[in-house]
Amino acid sequence: MIQGIGLDIVELERVARLDKRNSKFRERILSSSELQIYEKMSGHRKTEYLAGRFAAKEAFSKARGTGIGQDCGFLDIEVIAEPSGRPALYFRRQPVKGFISITHTQTVAAAQVILMED
Numbered sequence: 001m002i003q004g005i006g007l008d009i010v011e012l013e014r015v016a017r018l019d020k021r022n023s024k025f026r027e028r029i030l031s032s033s034e035l036q037i038y039e040k041m042s043g044h045r046k047t048e049y050l051a052g053r054f055a056a057k058e059a060f061s062k063a064r065g066t067g068i069g070q071d072c073g074f075l076d077i078e079v080i081a082e083p084s085g086r087p088a089l090y091f092r093r094q095p096v097k098g099f100i101s102i103t104h105t106q107t108v109a110a111a112q113v114i115l116m117e118d
């Protein structure tokens with residue numbers, strides 16, 4: 001049974017601006033594994049990746065019904081790609097029973113999360 005759904009969309013220009021201003025922004029959003037992946041990317045792909053993870057984590061928090069806060073921080077959530085490229089969700093290092101999809105265009109990134117009952 002579906003337990004919750006969440007959707008989020010983020011403007012790339014806003015994320016690029018915040019990321020350029022201070023590296024603390026990406027450190028607040030990305031886990032250490034995600035940061036390592038980000039550091040290997042170049043230019044626009046970095047912004048896409050960061051914005052996609054930001055949207056994914058907000059979408060996950062909405063699917064849980066908590067939003068981002070004490071119960072569910074950005075760093076509690078990890079989105080790691082399988083070898084095929086398909087993203088998979090982890091919460092506090094445990095695999096999450098659910099589904100995630102991320103997309104980007106020239107201007108925005110968006111993500112959808114569906115959580116299943118355990």
Ligand SMILES: CC(C)(COP(=O)(O)OP(=O)(O)OC[C@H]1O[C@@H](n2cnc3c(N)ncnc32)[C@H](O)[C@@H]1OP(=O)(O)O)[C@@H](O)C(=O)NCCC(=O)NCCS
Pocket residue numbers: 007008009058059061062063064065066067068069
């Ligand atoms: C829920 C959350 C993710 C909303 O994100 P947001 O980007 O402010 O707002 P969005 O436009 O994406 O989403 C708003 C909608 O989320 C939904 N929502 C709000 N709280 C929710 C919750 N606990 N569970 C599920 N959905 C929720 C509502 O439907 C809301 O729209 P409405 O008020 O018109 O009904 C919230 O926890 C949040 O504000 N996170 C931001 C955390 C942060 O630190 N951001 C700054 C980084 S620089």
